[in-house]
Amino acid sequence: MSESPKARVALLGPGSWGTALAIQLCRNGHQVRLWGHEAAQIEALKRDGENRQFLPGFRLPPTLIPTDSLDEALADATDCLVVVPSHAFRSVVSALHERLPSGMGIAWATKGLDSTSGQLLHTIAQECLGDRPLAVASGPSFALEVASGLPTAITVASATGSFAERIARLLHGDRFRAYTSSDMVGVEVCGAAKNVLAIATGIADGLGFGANTRAAIITRGLAELIRVGMALGGRTETFMGLAGIGDLVLTCTDNQSRNRRMGLALASGKGVREAMGEIGQEVEGVVTALAVHRLSTRLDIEMPISEQVYRVLYEGISPEQATKALLERDPKPEFG
Ligand SMILES: NC(=O)C1=CN([C@@H]2O[C@H](COP(=O)(O)OP(=O)(O)OC[C@H]3O[C@@H](n4cnc5c(N)ncnc54)[C@H](OP(=O)(O)O)[C@@H]3O)[C@@H](O)[C@H]2O)C=CC1
Numbered sequence: 001m002s003e004s005p006k007a008r009v010a011l012l013g014p015g016s017w018g019t020a021l022a023i024q025l026c027r028n029g030h031q032v033r034l035w036g037h038e039a040a041q042i043e044a045l046k047r048d049g050e051n052r053q054f055l056p057g058f059r060l061p062p063t064l065i066p067t068d069s070l071d072e073a074l075a076d077a078t079d080c081l082v083v084v085p086s087h088a089f090r091s092v093v094s095a096l097h098e099r100l101p102s103g104m105g106i107a108w109a110t111k112g113l114d115s116t117s118g119q120l121l122h123t124i125a126q127e128c129l130g131d132r133p134l135a136v137a138s139g140p141s142f143a144l145e146v147a148s149g150l151p152t153a154i155t156v157a158s159a160t161g162s163f164a165e166r167i168a169r170l171l172h173g174d175r176f177r178a179y180t181s182s183d184m185v186g187v188e189v190c191g192a193a194k195n196v197l198a199i200a201t202g203i204a205d206g207l208g209f210g211a212n213t214r215a216a217i218i219t220r221g222l223a224e225l226i227r228v229g230m231a232l233g234g235r236t237e238t239f240m241g242l243a244g245i246g247d248l249v250l251t252c253t254d255n256q257s258r259n260r261r262m263g264l265a266l267a268s269g270k271g272v273r274e275a276m277g278e279i280g281q282e283v284e285g286v287v288t289a290l291a292v293h294r295l296s297t298r299l300d301i302e303m304p305i306s307e308q309v310y311r312v313l314y315e316g317i318s319p320e321q322a323t324k325a326l327l328e329r330d331p332k333p334e335f336g
């Protein structure tokens with residue numbers, strides 16, 4: 001992949017992932033305007049020279065300019081990357097409608113579904129922005145490790161091959177491999193569904209179950225993810241790739257994951273609100289569990305692990321009851 005010419009990127013969302021990606025883009029020589037909706041947070045970034053709230057300990061490069069003005073962020077931008085949580089995706093992307101030059105694409109690194117309709121985010125982007133190139137970046141990538149420059153690989157998917165290549169080239173560096181894919185649907189489903197399954201493995205580990213249980217949840221969870229992903233038009237190889245099994249394993253097995261930590265907290269008897277307060281950052285699997293529950297009901301797809309996570313989060317059953325319900329299911333063929 002040849003090096004990209006230097007870009008001016010409007011990066012929307014100064015949380016942990018937005019800040020880490022902004023640092024990565026600056027490492028590659030690009031200029032970044034990092035937009036956030038809270039003036040006080042942007043003031044703090046400018047004053048401190050780091051993101052103490054979401055990614056402490058990393059100096060913001062001089063080519064990274066924080067701003068709370070969307071117009072300033074987009075002025076002369078060559079590229080636009082959205083990294084807000086899924087619940088904010090529609091409102092932020094709608095605000096781009098009047099501001100983006102016609103034909104300019106957008107990419108996002110948000111993982112989740114539209115929180116009200118349960119739709120995939122490319123559908124929301126199309127609704128808000130009409131026909132233009134769209135891309136999603138996803139894969140096993142904790143913000144802290146990317147900011148630290150630890151070797152990482154992700155995938156950038158777009159129905160427009162040249163646009164996937166453009167975004168991948170912007171991000172790709174000597175310690176950050178960005179692959180391309182044409183399967184947006186598969187990549188989006190993986191990024192959303194894995195967060196619900198990470199809550200499940202957190203619950204299992206928090207209840208003191210062993211390595212066997214964890215491996216079973218990851219494997220049977222992958223089967224759920226594939227069922228819903230195929231029904232929506234995703235491709236098998238995507239589920240076996242970085243955005244699929246790669247991110248599922250990462251998020252289910254490492255305590256850097258906020259979703260996994262949510263599961264651990266629930267298993268220790270904490271309520272959802274209390275756990276969210278303690279984690280202090282987005283836990284995408286909480287809203288996604290509801291969206292996946294609605295989606296699987298509508299499509300009539302069996303997703304027993306995700307369904308039990310939904311019941312713990314929204315119907316108040318205990319993690320123990322959820323486990324019992326899963327284990328009491330009738331034996332059945334593993335495949336088919
Ligand atoms: N962190 C990670 O390692 C990774 C995260 N992701 C994904 O990236 C997305 C963002 O997550 P992450 O950065 O970690 O989250 P954080 O919790 O670290 O930060 C969220 C950011 O979004 C802002 N925000 C919240 N609501 C709105 C809104 N309505 N309008 C505009 N901005 C808003 C917050 O601002 P404020 O606090 O002022 O409301 C904050 O700056 C998620 O979909 C996540 O799944 C993907 C890969 C890795």
Ligand SMILES: O=C(CO)COP(=O)(O)O
Pocket residue numbers: 111139140141142143195198247250251256257258259260282283284
């Ligand atoms: O998506 C992630 C890593 O790829 C981050 O996971 P969490 O949102 O669970 O922290």
